[in-house]
Amino acid sequence: MSETPSGVVGSAPSEPSHAPAFSPLYRQIKSLLGKSLQAGEWLPGQAIPSEFELAARFGVSQGTVRKAIDEMAADNLLVRRQGKGTFVATHAEQSTQFRFLRLTPDEGGAPALQRRLLECRRMRAPMEVARLLSLKSGEPAVQVRRLLLAGGPQALRPVVLDDLWLPGTPFKGLTAERLAAWRGPLYRLFEAEFAVQMIRAEEKIRAVAAAAEEAELLAVAPGTPLLSVERLSFTYGDRPVEWRRGLYLTTAHHYRNELN
Amino acid sequence: MSETPSGVVGSAPSEPSHAPAFSPLYRQIKSLLGKSLQAGEWLPGQAIPSEFELAARFGVSQGTVRKAIDEMAADNLLVRRQGKGTFVATHAEQSTQFRFLRLTPDEGGAPALQRRLLECRRMRAPMEVARLLSLKSGEPAVQVRRLLLAGGPQALRPVVLDDLWLPGTPFKGLTAERLAAWRGPLYRLFEAEFAVQMIRAEEKIRAVAAAAEEAELLAVAPGTPLLSVERLSFTYGDRPVEWRRGLYLTTAHHYRNELN
DNA sequence: GAGTGGTCTAGACCACCAC
DNA sequence: TGGTGGTCTAGACCACTCA
Numbered sequence: 001m002s003e004t005p006s007g008v009v010g011s012a013p014s015e016p017s018h019a020p021a022f023s024p025l026y027r028q029i030k031s032l033l034g035k036s037l038q039a040g041e042w043l044p045g046q047a048i049p050s051e052f053e054l055a056a057r058f059g060v061s062q063g064t065v066r067k068a069i070d071e072m073a074a075d076n077l078l079v080r081r082q083g084k085g086t087f088v089a090t091h092a093e094q095s096t097q098f099r100f101l102r103l104t105p106d107e108g109g110a111p112a113l114q115r116r117l118l119e120c121r122r123m124r125a126p127m128e129v130a131r132l133l134s135l136k137s138g139e140p141a142v143q144v145r146r147l148l149l150a151g152g153p154q155a156l157r158p159v160v161l162d163d164l165w166l167p168g169t170p171f172k173g174l175t176a177e178r179l180a181a182w183r184g185p186l187y188r189l190f191e192a193e194f195a196v197q198m199i200r201a202e203e204k205i206r207a208v209a210a211a212a213e214e215a216e217l218l219a220v221a222p223g224t225p226l227l228s229v230e231r232l233s234f235t236y237g238d239r240p241v242e243w244r245r246g247l248y249l250t251t252a253h254h255y256r257n258e259l260n
Numbered sequence: 261m262s263e264t265p266s267g268v269v270g271s272a273p274s275e276p277s278h279a280p281a282f283s284p285l286y287r288q289i290k291s292l293l294g295k296s297l298q299a300g301e302w303l304p305g306q307a308i309p310s311e312f313e314l315a316a317r318f319g320v321s322q323g324t325v326r327k328a329i330d331e332m333a334a335d336n337l338l339v340r341r342q343g344k345g346t347f348v349a350t351h352a353e354q355s356t357q358f359r360f361l362r363l364t365p366d367e368g369g370a371p372a373l374q375r376r377l378l379e380c381r382r383m384r385a386p387m388e389v390a391r392l393l394s395l396k397s398g399e400p401a402v403q404v405r406r407l408l409l410a411g412g413p414q415a416l417r418p419v420v421l422d423d424l425w426l427p428g429t430p431f432k433g434l435t436a437e438r439l440a441a442w443r444g445p446l447y448r449l450f451e452a453e454f455a456v457q458m459i460r461a462e463e464k465i466r467a468v469a470a471a472a473e474e475a476e477l478l479a480v481a482p483g484t485p486l487l488s489v490e491r492l493s494f495t496y497g498d499r500p501v502e503w504r505r506g507l508y509l510t511t512a513h514h515y516r517n518e519l520n
Numbered sequence: 521g522a523g524t525g526g527t528c529t530a531g532a533c534c535a536c537c538a539c
Numbered sequence: 540t541g542g543t544g545g546t547c548t549a550g551a552c553c554a555c556t557c558a
Binding site for chain 1: 549557
Binding site: 282310311312326329340341342343344345346 | 542543544545553554
């Protein structure tokens with residue numbers, strides 16, 4: 001293309017010392033699309049404009065838009081559906097239901113877990129939590145504690161004890177009642193009611209011995225080895241918006257991982 | 261293209277009942293490239309032919325070859341280097357050194373682990389191992405046991421106790437001497453000396469209590485919680501070629517994972 | 521049949537590397 | 540300077556969905 005339309009810059013021929021890294025057109029498009037997502041121009045589950053429309057908007061060819069969308073689909077930000085369109089990823093769909101839960105029964109595939117809410121309270125963020133969530137000390141936070149239970153209707157056994165911390169400001173209306181009433185994935189609640197989309201997460205996994213209180217909640221003997229799974233979740237713009245620690249009982253379950 | 265060259269089929273216009281899934285050209289190319297890799301036509305670290313050469317060989321356009329290579333690069337089978345060519349992935353490079361080891365020090369980035377070989381013996385594959393490696397019962401296997409140790413030169417502490425099982429036939433010349441003399445990644449030895457490339461792996465992680473023997477080797481008290489990491493590794497064609505169990509001491513280290 | 525994403529092509533030009 | 544991968548374009552046609 002010879003013209004330079006709407007916000008997209010042609011490849012600068014020469015840059016000052018230590019050039020700020022050449023960025024191809026499709027990456028600029030990707031960045032612009034990311035900003036639109038972050039601004040809420042298209043909501044989770046909704047379709048974004050077609051590739052040709054976006055190409056016209058940005059003044060590039062359809063193939064260039066395509067490459068940008070390809071990458072965002074690989075990042076799980078968008079979902080392509082042939083014949084229908086491209087959609088903003090959501091935690092509402094069955095297929096992405098357990099995208100972040102890697103706990104699997106040793107026998108049989110489906111997790112099929114029940115939830116039991118133990119606690120939900122607002123407080124000033126503890127120092128460690130404030131640091132991880134990039135909050136100023138003294139800012140409000142929400143703590144949630146819950147159990148996940150597995151097994152048939154009669155033989156329900158606790159498997160996961162989760163402790164979550166969320167920044168208080170974006171999660172202003174989050175209460176125990178709200179949580180207890182919610183059916184469906186937690187992250188779906190967050191995106192639907194609080195406009196917070198969980199995009200990616202980092203986990204740190206250790207083996208620990210169950211403390212007295214944890215052991216009682218999980219119905220195991222104190223000292224039982226448990227998987228400690230610390231998770232820091234990020235939303236658009238790599239901003240951390242959730243920290244949680246899960247204690248997984250791995251007698252009949254395991255944490256599965258694929259290495260590529 | 262209007263002609264149908266060397267082994268590549270055009271999109272069949274109509275298929276019999278329950279059509280065997282339409283496969284685009286670039287996937288057929290990908291499959292052919294995969295077979296060449298498996299056959300050892302290009303060895304780890306070597307360059308494969310240029311995109312134009314491959315396009316000519318397969319009778320497709322350069323863009324189609326490019327898309328096939330793109331996917332194989334995403335699968336970590338190939339590595340692209342602008343200006344130089346496309347190379348068969350290898351475990352020799354620094355960058356892919358610890359592709360499969362997710363254990364990280366709590367403080368500081370580099371793992372920097374030392375190895376200590378404990379055992380290497382040939383035996384008939386135990387039933388469980390035979391099952392996992394798709395061996396017939398009674399077929400030979402190689403068991404390797406080793407320690408990984410972390411810390412400065414004076415304060416070396418055991419961190420990982422690894423037990424590996426390998427199929428005896430492909431690993432015919434593998435001995436304790438061979439292993440002890442080897443400097444560099446284990447998987448590099450496997451690909452260089454035994455023509456076995458580890459491509460991907462599946463891990464199952466649990467928390468367990470250290471048994472007496474394990475505790476002694478790791479220099480911890482019996483009953484100490486350890487991460488049990490079971491890994492099944494695959495080579496070309498999704499054939500399992502290694503099963504290992506690692507016991508990770510996670511007091512100063514953790515298993516890191518990224519969720520997308 | 522119209523609209524969407526998916527594939528394939530051919531050609532131009534750019535960025536990087538080696539000689 | 541020539542060869543490699545990387546980007547971008549324009550256009551054709553296929554596959555899928557839905558009205």
